[in-house]
Amino acid sequence: MPNISVTINGITTSVREGVTVLEACELAGVEIPTLCYHPDLSLAGNCRMCLVEVEGWRTLAIACVTPVTPNMVIHTHSKKVRKARRTVLKLLLANHNVNCPECERNRNCELQELSEKHNITTNEYQTTPKPVSVEEVSPGVMRDNSRCIMCTRCVRTCEELQSVAVIKPVGRSAEIKISTFMDRGLDGVACAQCGQCINRCPTGALFETSEVRQIWEALEDPEKFVVVQTAPAVRVGIAEALGLPTGRSTGQMVASIRGLGFDRVLDTDFSADLTIIEEGHELIGRLGQALQAGDPNVHLPMITSCSPGWIKFIEHKYPHLLSNLSTCKSPQQMFGALVKTYLAEKEGIDPANIISVSIMPCTAKKYEKERPEMNASGYKDVDYVLTTRELASMIEEAGIDFEHIAEEKFDRWMGHSTGAGVIFGATGGVMEAALRTAYEVVTGHEIPFEGLNVTPVRGIEGIKEAAITMPDRMADGFEFLAGVTLKVAVAHGLSNAERLMKKVSAGEADYHFIEIMACPGGCLGGGGQPIPTSPEIRRKRAEAIYAEDAALHFRKSHANPEIQLLYAEYLEKPLGHKSHELLHTTYTPRKD
Amino acid sequence: MAAGKRLLLGDDQPSIGEALIKAMDMSPADVVFEVRESDIRGRGGAGFPTGIKWNLAGAASGDxxxxxxxxxxxxxxxxxxxxxIEKMAWKLLEGMTIAGYAIGSSHGIIYLRAEYPYLVPILEKARQDLISQGLLGDDIQGRGFSFNIEIRSGAGAYVCGEETSLIESLEGKRGEPRNKPPFPVNSGYLARPTVVNNVETFAAVPHILLGGAEWYQGLGRDDCSGTKLFSISGDVENPGVYELPMGAALRELLELSGAKDIAAVQVGGASGSTVTPDELDKPMSFSALPPGGSVVVFNSSRDMLDVLENFMEFFVHESCGQCTPCREGNRRLLDIIRSIRAGEIASRDDLKPFFLLADVMKAGSKCGLGQTSPNCFVDIITKFIAFPGDKEGA
Structure with a gap:
């Protein structure tokens, strides 16, 4: 596209033809307020916040949708524009539930921020606020329509990014609201509980089902031994949630959590490594059955099962592919099952007194822990799940100076991280970790990528593919893999997952192994992560994840000394009897 | 009963298929040219030049x-x-077929108002008749041009009269306006280049083709071309549909229909303009009093605030709710109308924020609904409602 000339607020500038007025203004350093616009989503143009004046136009133009045309003359804060924007803002506030201190999004709300910026102090259109209506109670995600401004970012997220499409505008005009089929609520439809809608809501209409209160109570109960695990992506997100730049902050996170009063601060990276051992052997087993025994009924490709939003999605939409899922529980649930068995033994604590908490970048984890099968320890394996955001709110409430706190390390037995566990937090990470271990198991050699970095499965592309050809000489017992080209695929975001599953269903995919993460970018872009989100923010979090991996001494799951101890002292061997009891699970076909 | 020549509903009608056959003797570009030269503008109300629309759709790339x-x-x-449709359904179908020939389309759809189910058999019969006469369907008159028409019913939403909402509805989605651009001529139904025209516009096309652009143009008055149908109702002796030259004075129509004791006339429907008895000599033209299809007369016994509240209730009900100014603005206007009725507004000055709101709705709403719904508020409050604080004579 050629460049064209446009004039913005009297200054003529050259921009690429085809960009929107909003993009042109951004390039020119002119800020335009937006609400329904989001860099991850299609353009709706319904909030009308970004109105600008274009000379020669009968009406005002919306900057987010309108493409620039040659010699367009744009005014972004003329009297007409300023009046229109202030009026739109007042209309949105007129019946909004402005009880900001009670809102999860207080101080991180786009509507609040715009009201401040536009100095809205009085409102001539004030009317009765919409009543508080927490209609949709589900394990992970809640909605209060009294805070909704009908921007439809949640609707577009659910449909475009996630192919779930269970929330829609219902009714019209004054009665319009975002709802589910027949007002069944998120718990009554095929919601994946991924929480991506929360991350893109400009106000507090969507939020996680909170368990902060229960956790304070557990911490304050001297009888309880409160154990916490922290997921890989939390350590690259928590700083953002506390108003600090994105970056690695594992040491500060551990110190802050310990400061809150948890009895043991442990690492989900440990059980991520454990997942790799179990899942890697499961894959090798399936490949052996298919390639060595020639069994045509082996379920390949094998698909990862770490992401509970993904699991719920496939249970609803592709129940015929459930046998392709790895039977491995997610790292959270493996961890939970071991806390009240292995760790209880190690620490000499009665499991009945243990409260098992996990801190996750995820809302679907709140749903996952409630699944009826998740009680392998004889107790509820994970009692409470906090999102990264909820953890940040606890740290703030406790007055902990996260930025300056001295770094600390995780506690022992289930607190040792490897780089392989850390990269679980990014799309492609499980695949990379699995390949680092599985390749070495079957060949006896390290995977032939420089610095162990399996770069083809990294990056933000929606679907990534890689093929790795095995050498001619294999380790003993794995000769059947000699010269075989292992084909793998990675998808993140459920729309991309759906694209892959359509291929698998149609028999058009010859992959051996597929990694799926429900959220864009993987867990680092999870529904429990700090708000806002954007491709740029997720890129920074991914950088931090891979930097953490590169900085760790152990980079391969099977090298984790605590994992080696766990097998030596407790589990005996991968896919053994105890593993099956504690670490593997089953799935349930679901109707909508 | 009407002055001037009656075309659309006149007794002297061309024979069925005559215009289509004439069109097919011309090149598609010549047909578009003829329609363009006739200066006919959309009869639905917005008044976009039909020939330009056809030209754009014809030139658009896309199958x-x-x-x-x-x-x-x-x-x-x-x-x-x-x-x-009741009287001349064939003419609408023929106009659509000519449009199809002109822009290179073989498929037409009639989006019929949900409240008109009794017109379905009428349209269906007209369609079958044309097919059996070889004037619709595959390979029309053996000329290698095929055109089929589907009849589909709406679901009762006013906003679906807005062309992009109509297209969304046809696609099976919620009837909500789209962002423009792209315009339907480039990306309409199923992202195909699409011409959307009003019933009356299509029905005029055969007359334009047969009489010629110059002749058609000469039928109009003021700066307008052709004739126009007006539905007149309210406080008149003979309500009904009248055909007059486009651009005829409002007074002419009122006299024909026997309006007496006129206090206010609404031209162009609820979203049109409301005029006082001083304005009756204005022409019903796009530049003066854009007519749409409706003229409603109110005599001196009518409470205009009542009328306004009724219209505003209508808009509050019919806003699709998608964009902020229309969804929230109409409700706030209705609220303030009710405050006026309750005697809570002492002075015109108190309404300043609501006139500003009306301006913002007109300039900032996504589609014609929100852009025109404040018209009745502004007109009626300005021209017909007195406030305790008004100076004498206001």
Whole structure:
């Protein structure tokens, strides 16, 4: 596209033809307020916040949708524009539930921020606020329509990014609201509980089902031994949630959590490594059955099962592919099952007194822990799940100076991280970790990528593919893999997952192994992560994840000394009897 | 009963198929040219030049171009399309077929108002008749041009008279306006280049083709071309559909229909303009009093605030709710109307924020609904409502 000339607020500038007025203004350093616009989503143009004046136009133009045309003359804060924007803002506030201190999004709300910026102090259109209506109670995600401004970012997220499409505008005009089929609520439809809608809501209409209160109570109960695990992506997100730049902050996170009063601060990276051992052997087993025994009924490709939003999605939409899922529980649930068995033994604590908490970048984890099968320890394996955001709110409430706190390390037995566990937090990470271990198991050699970095499965592309050809000489017992080209695929975001599953269903995919993460970018872009989100923010979090991996001494799951101890002292061997009891699970076909 | 020549509903009608056959003797570009030269502008109300629309759609790149007839006649007080379909359905179908020939389309859809189910058999019969006469369907008159028409019913939403909402509805989605650009001529139904025209516009096309652009142009008055159907109702002796030269004075229509004791006239429906007895000599033209299809007369016994509240209730009900100014603005206007009725507004000055709101709705709403719904508020409050604080004579 050629460049064209446009004039913005009297200054003529050259921009690429085809960009929107909003993009042109951004390039020119002119800020335009937006609400329904989001860099991850299609353009709706319904909030009308970004109105600008274009000379020669009968009406005002919306900057987010309108493409620039040659010699367009744009005014972004003329009297007409300023009046229109202030009026739109007042209309949105007129019946909004402005009880900001009670809102999860207080101080991180786009509507609040715009009201401040536009100095809205009085409102001539004030009317009765919409009543508080927490209609949709589900394990992970809640909605209060009294805070909704009908921007439809949640609707577009659910449909475009996630192919779930269970929330829609219902009714019209004054009665319009975002709802589910027949007002069944998120718990009554095929919601994946991924929480991506929360991350893109400009106000507090969507939020996680909170368990902060229960956790304070557990911490304050001297009888309880409160154990916490922290997921890989939390350590690259928590700083953002506390108003600090994105970056690695594992040491500060551990110190802050310990400061809150948890009895043991442990690492989900440990059980991520454990997942790799179990899942890697499961894959090798399936490949052996298919390639060595020639069994045509082996379920390949094998698909990862770490992401509970993904699991719920496939249970609803592709129940015929459930046998392709790895039977491995997610790292959270493996961890939970071991806390009240292995760790209880190690620490000499009665499991009945243990409260098992996990801190996750995820809302679907709140749903996952409630699944009826998740009680392998004889107790509820994970009692409470906090999102990264909820953890940040606890740290703030406790007055902990996260930025300056001295770094600390995780506690022992289930607190040792490897780089392989850390990269679980990014799309492609499980695949990379699995390949680092599985390749070495079957060949006896390290995977032939420089610095162990399996770069083809990294990056933000929606679907990534890689093929790795095995050498001619294999380790003993794995000769059947000699010269075989292992084909793998990675998808993140459920729309991309759906694209892959359509291929698998149609028999058009010859992959051996597929990694799926429900959220864009993987867990680092999870529904429990700090708000806002954007491709740029997720890129920074991914950088931090891979930097953490590169900085760790152990980079391969099977090298984790605590994992080696766990097998030596407790589990005996991968896919053994105890593993099956504690670490593997089953799935349930679901109707909508 | 009407002064001037009656075309659309006149007794002297061309024979069925005559215009289509004449069109097919011409090149598609010449047909577009003829329509363009006739200066006919859309009869639904917005008044976009039909020839320009056809030209754009004809030139647009894309297969499976579409011709859609907007028969979602929903503007309060409008019933001209209903009468036209009842009496001359064939002419609408023929106009669509000519449009198809002109822009290179083989598929047309009639989007019929949900409240007009009794017109379905009438349209269906006309369609079958044309097919059996070889004037519709595959390989029309052995000329290698095929055109099929589907009849589909709306679901009762006023906003679906807006062409992009209509297209969304046809696609099976929620009837909500789209962002423009792209315009339907480039990306309409199923992203295909699409012409959407009103029933009356299509029905005029055969006359233009047969009489010629110059002749058609000469039928209009003021700066307008052709004739126009008006549905007149309210405080008149003879309500009904009248055909007058486009651009005729409002007074002419009022006299024909026997309006007496006129206090106010609403031209162009609820979203049109409301005029006082001083304004009756204005021409019903796009530049003076854009007519749409509806003229409603109110005599001196009518409470205009009542009228306004009724219209505003209508808009509050019919806003699709998608964009902020229309969804929230209409409700706030209705609230303030009710405050006026309750005697809570002492002075015109108290309404300043609501006139500003009306301006913002006109300039900032996504589609014609929100852009025009404040018209009745502004007109009626300005011209017809007195406040305790008004100076004498206001």
């Amino acid at each position: 499976h171009k579409m011709v859609i007839c907007n028969a979602d006649e929903g503007e309060p007080g409008t019933f001209k399309d209903r009468v036209l």
